[in-house]
Amino acid sequence: MYVPMFFVRQRVTLMVNRYEINAANPDGTDGPLLAFAEQKRMKLREEINFYADESKSRLVFGFKARQTLDAHAEHDVYDESGRSLGWFKKEFGASLLRSTWRLGAPNLAAKGQERRPVIAILRRVWTLIPYLGDVWVPFVFHFDFADDQTGQPVLISERKKAIRDRYVISVPDQRLDFRVAASMAVALDALQSR
Numbered sequence: 001m002y003v004p005m006f007f008v009r010q011r012v013t014l015m016v017n018r019y020e021i022n023a024a025n026p027d028g029t030d031g032p033l034l035a036f037a038e039q040k041r042m043k044l045r046e047e048i049n050f051y052a053d054e055s056k057s058r059l060v061f062g063f064k065a066r067q068t069l070d071a072h073a074e075h076d077v078y079d080e081s082g083r084s085l086g087w088f089k090k091e092f093g094a095s096l097l098r099s100t101w102r103l104g105a106p107n108l109a110a111k112g113q114e115r116r117p118v119i120a121i122l123r124r125v126w127t128l129i130p131y132l133g134d135v136w137v138p139f140v141f142h143f144d145f146a147d148d149q150t151g152q153p154v155l156i157s158e159r160k161k162a163i164r165d166r167y168v169i170s171v172p173d174q175r176l177d178f179r180v181a182a183s184m185a186v187a188l189d190a191l192q193s194r
Contacts, residue, residue: 003171003178006034008185010165016040019186021050024168035060035182039190046073048186050179061085061179063187075191077183086180088187103145103155103184108175110154112145112184143188147173155181157188165189 005024010017017039023031035050049062060080065073074089086105101112145155154173160166169185171178 001178002174002176003034003181004174005168005170006031006178006182006185008165008167008169008182008189010189017190019048019189021182021186034178037062037182037186039186046075046191048183048190050182050186061183063088063183075183075187077180079179085177086183088180088184090191099143101143101145101184101188103180105176105180108154108173109148110145111148112143112155112157115142115144145184155184157185 003023007022007024007030009020009022011020012018019037019039020033021035021037023034025031033053035052036054036056037048037050038056039046039048047062047064049056050060052058052060058080061078063075063077065075067073074087076087077085079085086103086108088101088103091100091102099114103110103112141159143155143157144153146152147154152173154171154176156170156172158168158170160168167185167189169181171181
């Protein structure tokens with residue numbers, strides 16, 4: 001399933017982060033709901049499930065960490081019947097100065113990084129300021145994923161200025177399944193530790 005552009009919006013509650021994923025209409029407005037996701041906080045093994053709607057009556061895909069409490073954990077993306085669709089992981093060492101992720105799917109391997117190195121460093125300094133670093137990050141940041149072999153864009157995540165986190169996700173590479181793209185997009189918010 002290929003979706004060239006979609007939106008991710010976060011809704012924060014006390015015990016869970018919720019994400020709405022909508023298709024993008026040609027005019028840039030919200031299209032139909034493609035998935036609804038929830039991240040339960042304080043789990044030993046990170047897992048996010050995506051449902052057809054907010055009723056959560058039908059699981060459509062999800063991702064789960066292979067390891068527990070591990071900054072290097074690989075996450076498997078699976079469909080509604082548990083079949084593997086792809087994977088992603090954060091490259092811990094490379095991410096010390098500029099967040100870096102790896103993304104894999106059939107016939108596709110890509111690396112994603114924060115677009116602007118200066119913003120990456122400013123974000124790290126900001127988190128060291130007492131009280132401010134845990135409350136609000138004033139920086140808008142973007143991630144660009146490029147194919148390992150060709151260098152062509154695969155996935156682009158652009159954070160928009162808003163009270164709650166909002167992202168525009170572009171998928172120029174038709175080989176990238178929407179479910180893997182949506183999982184990576186949500187992980188960039190939920191697992192980024194920003």
